[in-house]
Amino acid sequence: MPNSSFRKTGVVSPEELAALNLLPPEDRLKKGPVVVLECPEMIPCNICVPYCPTKAIKMEKLIDIPAVEWDKCIGCGICVAVCPGLAAFVVDTSKSDFDYVTVPHEFIPIPRVGDEVVLLNKLGEGVGRGVVVRVWERNRTYVITVRVPKGLGMEVRAVWVER
Numbered sequence: 757m758p759n760s761s762f763r764k765t766g767v768v769s770p771e772e773l774a775a776l777n778l779l780p781p782e783d784r785l786k787k788g789p790v791v792v793l794e795c796p797e798m799i800p801c802n803i804c805v806p807y808c809p810t811k812a813i814k815m816e817k818l819i820d821i822p823a824v825e826w827d828k829c830i831g832c833g834i835c836v837a838v839c840p841g842l843a844a845f846v847v848d849t850s851k852s853d854f855d856y857v858t859v860p861h862e863f864i865p866i867p868r869v870g871d872e873v874v875l876l877n878k879l880g881e882g883v884g885r886g887v888v889v890r891v892w893e894r895n896r897t898y899v900i901t902v903r904v905p906k907g908l909g910m911e912v913r914a915v916w917v918e919r
């Protein structure tokens with residue numbers, strides 16, 4: 757993407773993700789948890805492709821933008837755990853009361869289920885508070901699912917544990 761703002765800011769916008777078909781369509785978001793790959797650069801990486809258990813992610817070649825078959829994604833979060841760029845997330849905006857976001861976490865302390873945490877956006881700014889509902893680990897990358905206020909599902913991309 758020539759002249760893309762993420763090259764200056766380091767933060768990819770929803771518009772840029774949409775232009776690369778990396779934003780789940782509205783009808784898929786309504787069905788439940790689904791992956792968001794914030795991976796706009798042509799880099800030599802395709803590790804999410806073989807690890808996806810449902811083969812929902814495709815790449816024509818090693819250096820390419822991933823393409824997601826949205827209805828194949830089951831929101832398992834394995835790509836969140838294996839992505840070396842910490843660029844994979846799972847969002848669930850299908851519920852009426854809260855959104856849920858699954859993020860990679862490689863800092864200490866490690867969140868625990870039930871912790872109230874500070875919710876951070878892509879810029880590392882605090883945008884609210886949420887509650888950790890699931891924690892699992894693979895090769896020292898923790899995968900954290902957090903319940904967030906309705907409307908923040910596409911905004912929260914990290915958590916900060918105040919402990």
Ligand code: SF4
Nearest residue numbers: 808829830832833835
């Ligand atoms: S969340 Fe699971 S099913 Fe969806 S793309 Fe990632 S690895 Fe595949």
Ligand code: SF4
Nearest residue numbers: 795801803804839841
């Ligand atoms: S593993 Fe991460 S960085 Fe590599 S292609 Fe997949 S989303 Fe992009």
